[in-house]
Each structure stands twice: as C-alpha cells, then as structure tokens.
Amino acid sequence: MTDMSFQVPYVRDQEAPRLPPPEGMVGIAHWLREGYFRSVGSGLVTLVLGALAVWIAWRVIDFAVLRAVWTGGSRDACLPAAGTAAGACWPFVADRFGQWLYGFYPIGERWRVNLCFLAGLMLIVPMLTPSFPWKMQNALLLLVVFPLFTLVMLTGGNFHLSIADYATTIGFLLFLTCLVPVWLLGLAQGLLRNKIGAWLAGVAFVLWLAWIFAGPEPVAIGGMAVPLLPVSILALLAVSAFLAVRLAIKGAGRPGIVVAANWGAVCLAALAILVFLDADFGLVTVETAQWGGLTLTLVVSVTGIIASLPLGILLALGRRSTMPVIRIVSICFIEVVRGLPLISVLFMASVMLPLFLPPGVNFDKLLRALIGVALFSSAYMAEVVRGGLQAIPKGQYEGAMSLGLSHWQTMIKIILPQALKIAIPNIVGNFISLFKDTTLVLVVGLFDLLGMAQTGLRDASWATPTTAPTGYLVLALIYWAFCFSMSRYATFTERRLNSARAR
Amino acid sequence: MTKDVTAIQGDKVPMWNDPKARALAIQVAVVAILAVAGLVILRNTISNLSRMGQNFGFAFLTKTSGFDIFQALVPYSSESTYARALAVGLLNTALISSLCVVASTMLGFVVGVMRLSKNRLAARIGGIYVEFFRNVPLLLQIFVWYSLIVLQTLPPPRDAYDFLGLSYLSNRGFMVPRPLFGAGSSSGLIGLLVALAAAVMLRRWARRRLEETGRSFPTVAVSLALLALLPMVGLLLAGLPVRLDFPVKTTFNFSGGLVIAPEFIALFLALSIYHATYIAEAVRAGVSAVSRGQTEAAQALGLSPAQALSNVVVPQALRVIIPPLATIYMGVIKNSSLAVAIGYPDLVAVGGTVMNQTGRAIEIVLIWMLVYLSLSLTTSVFMNWFNARMKLVER
Known part of the structure; x- marks a missing residue:
C-alpha cells in the first residue's frame, strides 16, 4: 500500500474562499422587499396594516400610559379636565x-386563599414539568389531598357531620369489603366460597333500597328510638365483611393478607377524610x-x-x-x-x-x-x-x-x-x-x-x-x-x- | 394432561366466566341503577312540585306573556302568548347565529390566509389577532363591545352619524331603511327561485361540457349575476311593489325605518370576531395540510396561480377544514345564548324571563334542550352532507 499506483492530480487542502451572497439578496432592502413589499398589492397591504397597527398601538399606549391618572383616592382624580380626553384610571384598579x-x-382571612394558591402552584408546576419524577404521588396529592385541603381551608372546615354520615360511609366501605375475595380469587370463587357473606350483603342491599323508598322510621325499643333498619343493615354488612376478609386471608394466603391490609388502609384513609372534614381547626367559617x-x-x-x-x-x-x-x-x-x-x-x-x-x-x-x-x-x-x-x-x-x-x-x-x-x-x-x-x-x-x-x-x-x-x-x-x-x-x-x- | 385438556374443552364455561353472560349482567345492572335513580328523581320532583302547588304541563304556553320584546321578527306584543314569545326568541337566536356564521367565516378565511401570507406583517398581525381574541373570554368581549364601543363611543341620536340621510348610526342602534313588501312582491321571490334553478342547471351543463370538451365556463360569476338580476327583473315586471321606509331624524330620536339594536350590534361583533379566530386556525391547518408538491405539480401542468389555488389547493384544504368548521358553527349557535348577559332577547333570555314569571323550570329547560339539540343535529347533518360531497373519492 505504500507506493501509490496512481497520482492524484489535485486535492484541495484549503477551504474555498467564501463568496458574498449575490447582489440584492442581503441587507435591509432585501429583507423589506422579501418580507413586506413583494408586489404592489403586498406593499399596499403592508402600508395599510402597518398604519392600522401603529394607530391601535398608539391609542393603547396613549390611553394606558401617557394620559393615564396614576394617583388619587376617588373618582375626582380620574375626571378629565374640561375639553380634554382622560386616560386610564389606575387608582380605580389599585383600589379594587x-x-x-x-x-x-374577609380581608383578615385572605392568607388562606393565598396558602391554597401557593400549595396548588407547588403541586401543579412539578406535575407539568416532564422531567420531574414521582408523577403518581404528585397526582395523588394534586387530585385527592389538595382538593380536600382547599375545601377545608377556604370554607373553614368543621362541617358538623352527623352520625348518619359516618354510618353511611362505613356501610359503603363494608359493602365494598365484601368484594375483596372477588378481587383476589375471581368472580366465581370469590362469591361461591363466601356464600353466607354474599347472601348477607345482598339482604343488606335490599334492605337499603327499601329504606330509601320507605323512609327511616325509628322503632321504639325500651323507651329509646332506635333506627332499626340502618342498624341492622350495618350489622349485616359487618358480618359479611368479616367473613369476606377471613376468606381472603385463609383462601389466598400471603397475597390475601396484602390486599386486605391495603384495603384496610384505604378504608382508614376514607374515615380519616371524614374526621378531617369534621374537625374544628379554629378557622373562621x-x-x-x-x-x-x-x-x-x-x-x-x-x-x-x-x-x-x-x-x-x-x-x-x-x-x-x-x-x-x-x-x-x-x-x-x-x-x-x-x-x-x-x-x-x-x-x-x-x-x-x-x-x-x-x-x-x-x-x-x-x-x-x-x-x-x-x-x-x-x-x-x-x-x-x-x-x-x-x-x-x-x-x-x-x-x-x-x-x-x-x-x-x-x-x-x-x-x-x-x-x-x-x-x-x-x-x-x-x-x-x-x-x-x-x-x-x-x-x-x-x-x-x-x-x-x-x-x-x-x-x-x-x-x-x-x-x-x-x-x-x-x-x-x-x-x-x-x-x-x-x-x-x-x-x-x-x-x-x-x-x-x-x- | 390430556384429560385436563378435554375437560376444559368439553365442559361448558361456567356462567360467571362467560363474557356474554357477564356483559348481560352488567348491562342489566346499569339499566337497573339508572331506573332506580330516575325513579327517585321523578318521585322527588313530583313531591317538590306538588308542594309548590304546580303540575307538569305545557298548557301555560297559551297564556298571555305580558312582557315586551324589543326585537321581534314576527308580530309580537305583550298580549301575545308565551309560545309566541319563545318563538320570537328562537327566531332571534337563528338570526344572530346565521349572520355570525357568515361573518365569522368570511373574517376567519381572511385571517387564516393572512397568517399564511408571504407578507410578514400580514402574517404577524393575523397571528396577534388570533392569539389575542381567542384567549379573552367571549363574555368579556361582549361586555366590552356593548359598553365601550356601542354605548360610550357612538354619539347620542342628536349627533348620529349620517349616511347620506339614508341610515343613521348612534348609541340607540343602527337605523336603516325598512323594505315594505306590497302586493306582487312574490314576483321577486319567483325570480330568485328561477335564478337558483338556472344556476344549478348551468353548473351541471358547465361540468358536462368541461368533461367532454375540456373548455371551462365562468359558472360562479354568471350564477351570481343571475341571482342578482332575475329577482330585480321579477320586481320590475310587477311594477316595483317594494318600497323602502326610510328612518327620519326627529329632535331626540328617530322614527320609521328598521332599528338594529345596540345589543344586536355588540353581540354580532363579539361573536363574529371571537369565532373567526377558530375558523382562521382551521383554515390555516387545512391549507398547510396540502403539501407543496400539489402546488408545484399544478404549476408544472401550466395552471395559473389562481387556477392552482381554486382547482387544486382549496378543494383539498376544504376536506381538512370542514369537520372542525361544523364544531365551530355549533359553538356559534350555543354561544349566541350569551345574549342573555346584555339583554338581547334570544331563546335563553326569553326562556329565562318566562321561567321567572311562571316558575316552569322543567318545561322551559326541556324546550331549550329540544331546540338546541335539533339545531346542533341540523348543523351536523348539513355539514356531514357537505363533507361527503367534498370528500376525495378514492378508488
């Protein structure tokens, strides 16, 4: 390879000199011609639109800055002197x-709004920044915790929940608990192996419908007015949920325990939310x-x-x-x-x-x-x-x-x-x-x-x-x-x- | 192993694992839940209504309304029925929507083309227009037009802008001549119908001639001329039965003529300008979607720039533009209901008044739903038809 078999006639070893662009392709004149005055029509459009734009911009600046009134405490400051047109009345904006x-x-409570706004901003900005990690946790905070926080902050919380509210939530959670084995073992096995629980839950559901349509009539037992239907519904659901959890833990082993524990955490979170809404944080309503x-x-x-x-x-x-x-x-x-x-x-x-x-x-x-x-x-x-x-x-x-x-x-x-x-x-x-x-x-x-x-x-x-x-x-x-x-x-x-x- | 396989193949799938049975069960459950919810709502509504001493029914529509509407396309007074008041509202909705559809389409096409223009100033101004008016709430724009432009900027009737004594523009509105149709005016309508029929036939003939001989015919110009001239001819033959009632300036106000109310002007401007931004974006997207190769191929075939635009680029761009246009037009119809904020008597505003007077919330809302849904449906059917006509017929 050392001796060349042919002579290379010519190889350029330096860059070719850069030539200037053709005449009329550079400079302001070209830029104007290319972008604004390509033809007679285009030139006319440029002139008309340019005049319009300048006029509007001038009117806005004239109104908002040049003639504007900057200080004052009432309408008198902004009233135009006779024969002149007044500009923007900025004291009005500052006042309002x-x-x-x-x-x-209430002015004394505005910090609560500010706090919510700040919290929202701190959650939304990382949520919208693609490179920021922990999107799942962030979404959870933004979609669940933040709304609750804002609700309590803005209203003042302390919602005075009744026993019925707690009972309804607990009943609903218990009803969902009956579905834990279904989640683990599939629809058929989950229900078949928990026949008693499923029946009890079904009866509770029917009773609940009946309650909705018939209305709650408390029954006097020993001088005490006991809302019989809700109490019995809750009792049925509690037994059913207990059976379901037992089946889940026995029937599915370790995964069953995990699912039951997770579900327990969700239930606790739901109850915690209720307590959070009910609690008195000393905020003015x-x-x-x-x-x-x-x-x-x-x-x-x-x-x-x-x-x-x-x-x-x-x-x-x-x-x-x-x-x-x-x-x-x-x-x-x-x-x-x-x-x-x-x-x-x-x-x-x-x-x-x-x-x-x-x-x-x-x-x-x-x-x-x-x-x-x-x-x-x-x-x-x-x-x-x-x-x-x-x-x-x-x-x-x-x-x-x-x-x-x-x-x-x-x-x-x-x-x-x-x-x-x-x-x-x-x-x-x-x-x-x-x-x-x-x-x-x-x-x-x-x-x-x-x-x-x-x-x-x-x-x-x-x-x-x-x-x-x-x-x-x-x-x-x-x-x-x-x-x-x-x-x-x-x-x-x-x-x-x-x-x-x-x- | 074999036994297991046959067991799986041979046994029937248990019902709860059969997708069909499951789907059926879920659907039955959904229907049941909806039915229960509906029953609960129905029961509550009936008991609430009876508590307020009301019953459901549309009989109230035949009662006297007792309120005035300042703009009515059909004869209306405070002695007319509620049904007629609602009809007036519906006609006003139809009027403002159709005018705004036309105006915003024209403005939107101009701005959309401006944004694609090689003139950089035009493109930039188009962009600023779109970005500004699209990002300010329509209701705010309506307020601005109404209070600033119409009520503050325009002069009182005393100093009204005078258009050759034919029309006057003041803060009471725009006074224009009102056409009065005397006996025999139908000849103009007949002329219009004849012109329409002639235009359709002309189009067919021109297309056939184009396909057979390759010679084109200026169909559009000739059709427009026909449409403009034939009604005139009809009216002339009938001895000009149409007269114009001109507005007359009195000391403090005007009499006669047709008054275009300030509310109408403000609403028209705001709706048209706002929706034109959306149409401009649709037009821009549509024209940009046509590849440059199409224009170049048209040039290579020797078509002039105008021919290339009208025969090659626009038909292809329209295919992209029309579907979003349908949505925008429905938006115009729906947003015309913002009229209620400045007191233009559209369907929602009139309905609201009727609701306040009679307390017939359910009936009025049902009427609204019926009207707006049928308007949407009509728009979408028409636009689908138009879209189907414009669609590229593929092999």
Whole structure:
C-alpha cells in the first residue's frame, strides 16, 4: 500500500474562499422587499396594516400610559379636565384589585386563599414539568389531598357531620369489603366460597333500597328510638365483611393478607377524610356567598377539570364499550351535553337540581354551579380522552391480552397511561375553554373575576368615563395571560410528544 | 394432561366466566341503577312540585306573556302568548347565529390566509389577532363591545352619524331603511327561485361540457349575476311593489325605518370576531395540510396561480377544514345564548324571563334542550352532507 499506483492530480487542502451572497439578496432592502413589499398589492397591504397597527398601538399606549391618572383616592382624580380626553384610571384598579382577586372574602382571612394558591402552584408546576419524577404521588396529592385541603381551608372546615354520615360511609366501605375475595380469587370463587357473606350483603342491599323508598322510621325499643333498619343493615354488612376478609386471608394466603391490609388502609384513609372534614381547626367559617373574584374563577375551573377527569374517562371507555346499553347511555349523555350551551346547563343546575332532590335537602348555590360545570366539562373531556384512546394501536390491547391481563388491568396499566399522555395537549385546551367559560357563572348569580369587576364598574364612587375601559383592559390582560400561557404549554407538550413519537 | 385438556374443552364455561353472560349482567345492572335513580328523581320532583302547588304541563304556553320584546321578527306584543314569545326568541337566536356564521367565516378565511401570507406583517398581525381574541373570554368581549364601543363611543341620536340621510348610526342602534313588501312582491321571490334553478342547471351543463370538451365556463360569476338580476327583473315586471321606509331624524330620536339594536350590534361583533379566530386556525391547518408538491405539480401542468389555488389547493384544504368548521358553527349557535348577559332577547333570555314569571323550570329547560339539540343535529347533518360531497373519492 505504500507506493501509490496512481497520482492524484489535485486535492484541495484549503477551504474555498467564501463568496458574498449575490447582489440584492442581503441587507435591509432585501429583507423589506422579501418580507413586506413583494408586489404592489403586498406593499399596499403592508402600508395599510402597518398604519392600522401603529394607530391601535398608539391609542393603547396613549390611553394606558401617557394620559393615564396614576394617583388619587376617588373618582375626582380620574375626571378629565374640561375639553380634554382622560386616560386610564389606575387608582380605580389599585383600589379594587383586592376585591377582584378575593371577592368578598374577609380581608383578615385572605392568607388562606393565598396558602391554597401557593400549595396548588407547588403541586401543579412539578406535575407539568416532564422531567420531574414521582408523577403518581404528585397526582395523588394534586387530585385527592389538595382538593380536600382547599375545601377545608377556604370554607373553614368543621362541617358538623352527623352520625348518619359516618354510618353511611362505613356501610359503603363494608359493602365494598365484601368484594375483596372477588378481587383476589375471581368472580366465581370469590362469591361461591363466601356464600353466607354474599347472601348477607345482598339482604343488606335490599334492605337499603327499601329504606330509601320507605323512609327511616325509628322503632321504639325500651323507651329509646332506635333506627332499626340502618342498624341492622350495618350489622349485616359487618358480618359479611368479616367473613369476606377471613376468606381472603385463609383462601389466598400471603397475597390475601396484602390486599386486605391495603384495603384496610384505604378504608382508614376514607374515615380519616371524614374526621378531617369534621374537625374544628379554629378557622373562621367563610360562606361560599362571600367567595368571588379570581379565587372563584379558579375554584370553579379547577374543580370542573378535576371532577371531569374521572367522569370523562369513564364516559370515554363507555363510549368505546362493546356492550350496547353502556355505549348508548354514554353517547346520549355526551352528545346531549355537548349540544347544549353552558348557560342552559347552569340554569338547569341552579333551578332544576333542587327539584330533583328530596324535599328539605338544599344545596349551596356554588355547589350547584360546580355540579353543572363538572357534568358539562366531563362530556368534552370524554371526547378528548376518546381521541387519546383511538390513537393507541391495537397491538397494545393484544399484547396486554397475551400477557393474561383482565380488561380493567389492561386499561389501567397499559392503555390509559398512554392515552392520557397523548391527550394532555387537548386536556389543557379543554381547561382553557373551561377557564374562559367560568365567566358565565355570573348568569346564575355568582361573582367570578368578571362578575366582580362588572359590579364594581357600576359603583358611583368611581363613575368616570374611563373607569370601564381601564377595568376591561386589566381584565382582558389577566384572562389573556392565563389562557395564553396555558395554550403555550399545550403547544410545548404537543411538540414534545410528536418528537418522541417520531423517534 | 390430556384429560385436563378435554375437560376444559368439553365442559361448558361456567356462567360467571362467560363474557356474554357477564356483559348481560352488567348491562342489566346499569339499566337497573339508572331506573332506580330516575325513579327517585321523578318521585322527588313530583313531591317538590306538588308542594309548590304546580303540575307538569305545557298548557301555560297559551297564556298571555305580558312582557315586551324589543326585537321581534314576527308580530309580537305583550298580549301575545308565551309560545309566541319563545318563538320570537328562537327566531332571534337563528338570526344572530346565521349572520355570525357568515361573518365569522368570511373574517376567519381572511385571517387564516393572512397568517399564511408571504407578507410578514400580514402574517404577524393575523397571528396577534388570533392569539389575542381567542384567549379573552367571549363574555368579556361582549361586555366590552356593548359598553365601550356601542354605548360610550357612538354619539347620542342628536349627533348620529349620517349616511347620506339614508341610515343613521348612534348609541340607540343602527337605523336603516325598512323594505315594505306590497302586493306582487312574490314576483321577486319567483325570480330568485328561477335564478337558483338556472344556476344549478348551468353548473351541471358547465361540468358536462368541461368533461367532454375540456373548455371551462365562468359558472360562479354568471350564477351570481343571475341571482342578482332575475329577482330585480321579477320586481320590475310587477311594477316595483317594494318600497323602502326610510328612518327620519326627529329632535331626540328617530322614527320609521328598521332599528338594529345596540345589543344586536355588540353581540354580532363579539361573536363574529371571537369565532373567526377558530375558523382562521382551521383554515390555516387545512391549507398547510396540502403539501407543496400539489402546488408545484399544478404549476408544472401550466395552471395559473389562481387556477392552482381554486382547482387544486382549496378543494383539498376544504376536506381538512370542514369537520372542525361544523364544531365551530355549533359553538356559534350555543354561544349566541350569551345574549342573555346584555339583554338581547334570544331563546335563553326569553326562556329565562318566562321561567321567572311562571316558575316552569322543567318545561322551559326541556324546550331549550329540544331546540338546541335539533339545531346542533341540523348543523351536523348539513355539514356531514357537505363533507361527503367534498370528500376525495378514492378508488
């Protein structure tokens, strides 16, 4: 190899000199021509639009900065001198900003709202940061612990739960305990080997239905009024649950103990939640009628989105189910709700819901609106989740089946994590719509950010020609900042997902 | 081993492990739960209603409403029935929605094309428009248009903007001439129908000629001319039975003419501008979805840029644009219900008044559901039909 068999005539050993770009392809003139004055028409468009943009920008700056009134304590400061046009009335905004944020929440208690906001931020930011670990734990905190914390913080807790509330919860938990062997041993074995327990639970269920329809009539025993039906239902369920747990531990061995212990932990957590809601933390009670402003906007939209997530997932799965009844019920709900305007749903929730409830049961106005918003957004959420589900290839289902996973195992462990991840941009999009739509609650008499500001604008002590424009400008900027940053986040996740899939 | 296998194959699957039986059981359970819940709700509702001394029924619709509606497309007064009031509301909903659908489509297409323009300023301004108006709640926009633009910026009737003495724009609304149709006006309608029929036939003939000879025909321009001219001809033949009632400026207000209420103007502007952002995004996505190769191939075939756009790019872009358009149009119809916030008498606003007067919550909500669901259904059926027509016919 040492002696070359042929001569290389010429090899360039230096880089070729860089030539300047052709004449007329660089510089401001080219940039202008290429981007703004390609043709006569394009040039005209540039001139007209440019003039329009400059005019609007000038009007806004002139109004908001140059002519603006910056200090003052009442409307007199913002009244224009004779013959001049006044600018923005910033003292008005400064005076009202606290109310826009907190509504009529007592000023001394505003730290509670701030604390909730801070806690929410500290949970949401790591949740939305893709590289941050512990997503499961984070989600648990965000979706279960945080709402409870906020509920107690904002209302003041101390809900005065009755014995009946505790009894109902315990009864429900006991009833679910009867299903522990089913979880472990399968439907057939779980019920067959626990015949007595199953019968007892069944009898308790029938008694419960009877109780709902017949009404609770306490029976006098030895001079004491004993609610016979509820007590007997609880007793039956307790025996049944005991039998079920015994079967689980005996019949399934070590896994049985593990499942029973886990279930026990869940039950304890449920009871702990009850106690937490019942406890008196020394917080002053704040009626929901006092909530308002941005606080209410966030409460309504965040509750709506958190509540609609599980409902929407169930509806989406129902819509794709092979069982006709479930599919039809899901489709009907989704399509009916999606066909209705939110205003009519809110009207329905505030006017019709009280009619549906037993006489005497009365709901908080806010809670009624929340139910309406949650049902409304769950229909949209269902469609978003369905989109995610449809994007999962069939092979994933078949792979799960070949591993012997059951339907729910497949869904929870394989399909939903992937589908929800794909759906994140659209879920955020849903949240943006919901955030904007919360402004409609003012129709049913709740004062969110817009409602609060709207009532403030009619206040005689600040009535000037520029009060309304200033207020609307700030409101528009607040809403815009929230929605725009969320839509940027959606775009970011979408791009990230696309690049991950492209790999 | 063999025995086990035969045992598995031979035995019937136990009922609880049979997927069919399971599915049946689950569905029966769901139906049972829904039925129980429905019964409970029904029972509660009946007892609540009887406690309030009411019963369910639509008989109240024939009673006199007793309230006025400032904009009615059909004759209406406070002596009319509730049913007629609701019908007026429905017509107002239909009017504002259809006008906003048209306006937002036009504006949306312009902005969508602007965003794709090679002119960077146009693209940037289109982008700012979309990002701003899409991210501010519609209700806030309605308030802004209503209180700032319409009530504060426009002059009082005394100083109304005068359009050649034919129309006046003030904070009482836009006063325009009202057409009065005399006897024989139907000739104009007949002319319109004839023009429509002629346009359809012309289209068929032009297509056949295009397929047979390859020569094209300016169908759209000729059809538009027909549609504009034939009703005129019809009216002329009948001796011009249509007169215009012009608004007349009096000292403090106007008389005569047709008043377009400030609420209507504000709602129209807000709805059109808000939904145009969504349409612009749909248009942008649709046009970007057509690959550049299509345009280049069209150029290679010698089509002019205009021909390439109308014969190659737009038909393909429409296939992507139409499905989201259907959703947006339904959004326009639903969001027109925000009218209630500024007092434009649409179906929800009128229904709300009726509900307050009569306490008939269930009946009114049922009427709302029926109307909005049928409007949605009609829109989606129409858009599906349009979509099917536009769809690429594959081999």
